[in-house]
Amino acid sequence: MVKQDRAIRTRQTILTAAAKVFEERGYQAATISEILLTAGVTKGALYFHFPSKEDLAEGVIHEQDHDLPIPLRACKVQQLVDTVVLHAYRLRTDPLVRAGVRLALDQQTQGLDRSGPFLRWSDVGIALLEQAQAQGELMPHIVPAExxxxxxxxxxxxQAMSQAMSNYQDLPHRVTALLRHVLPSVVVPSVLAAVDITEGRGAFVHAELDSLRTPQHPAPVS
Amino acid sequence: MVKQDRAIRTRQTILTAAAKVFEERGYQAATISEILLTAGVTKGALYFHFPSKEDLAEGVIHEQDHDLPIPLRACKVQQLVDTVVLHAYRLRTDPLVRAGVRLALDQQTQGLDRSGPFLRWSDVGIALLEQAQAQGELMPHIVPAExxxxxxxxxxxxQAMSQAMSNYQDLPHRVTALLRHVLPSVVVPSVLAAVDITEGRGAFVHAELDSLRTPQHPAPVS
Known part of the structure; x- marks a missing residue:
């Protein structure tokens, strides 16, 4: 158990170092030696967890979309909105999430399959939209996958535009604007009227999740 | 005049070579020597047009958003749609446009101001939306800048998702889906019913522009 904890911590240390080096150098120019130096772990430990630079990048990319513990909501459109705004919040506050999103969007990373996060986020969206549809929350013509x-x-x-324009300062505003432009074509008006898409929603959901994690039972790190 | 034509051609040759090298290497790893070798021009010519790697990247980025000769439409929402779908068409068919979009979206290009194309495209959108608003084509609550x-x-x-998922094969489909999700929140229904946002629209607008360029009077290259 202790051994497993240590392995998880080492893995996180390596991913954080890789995120930092990918951010500074770009994927193409980054080297494993530099990541090794930044992480301060043994070569054996690094290769045990990530046999190649591609595996490191995929590890960083995957950090953005796993283990997202959104609280259940009776209204599935609200749960979808909360998933979106929490991701925006993490993007502003967690360097590892940010590095993963940037790698996935870097259209100059030859040899790296960048479809993974798009597919995984798409699956999260489809599942929530199908539940919303079953509850009658969506307009009749909506195809969840589309x-x-x-x-x-x-x-x-x-998020890319927000990063380029304001280094993410205006991200909550831009995400709210996007939702206000898309949701009226998707959600029935009576549901839409009850959905919270205000700019403070991301911070609210994040605080709610924090309060659910009692100090006695910390959430697993992996 | 001939001298000026030659300078324009040299500039295009350099930009095409720079686009190719940025695509292959990524911005960070690309070198001016490699661009010089690919372009096959003299060092003097290259530095005359582009004094630094940053200038080269900005030149490539700027290629995507200048001199867009969208035919005037009575319906300004249609003109906006035509601008969007023509850009999508050029993105699929013109390597220089593609390289510019990728550089602008590459969130790992330190030291390169990537806000330019976002601002310029935004200005194009604002101008068309303000005209549409003046003609009563938009919902009353719409703020053109937003x-x-x-x-x-x-x-x-x-476009980034389309590139990652299908190497742009599904771009017309995805752009149409985006417009179908956003326009109903923006455009009054009677105008929306008359706007063509079908998947073939980009190719149609491109063919229309080609037919307007008679062989006797080719469009200026710059």
């Missing part, structure tokens, strides 16, 4: 792809693609670009 | 930013940001992400 709407999920529009949201995932649009979000990716809006 | 809607333009949503469209520009969302488009940037949708």
């Amino acid at each position: 709407t999920a792809d529009v949201l995932v693609g649009a979000f990716a670009g809006v | 809607t333009a930013d949503v469209l520009v940001g969302a488009f940037a992400g949708v």
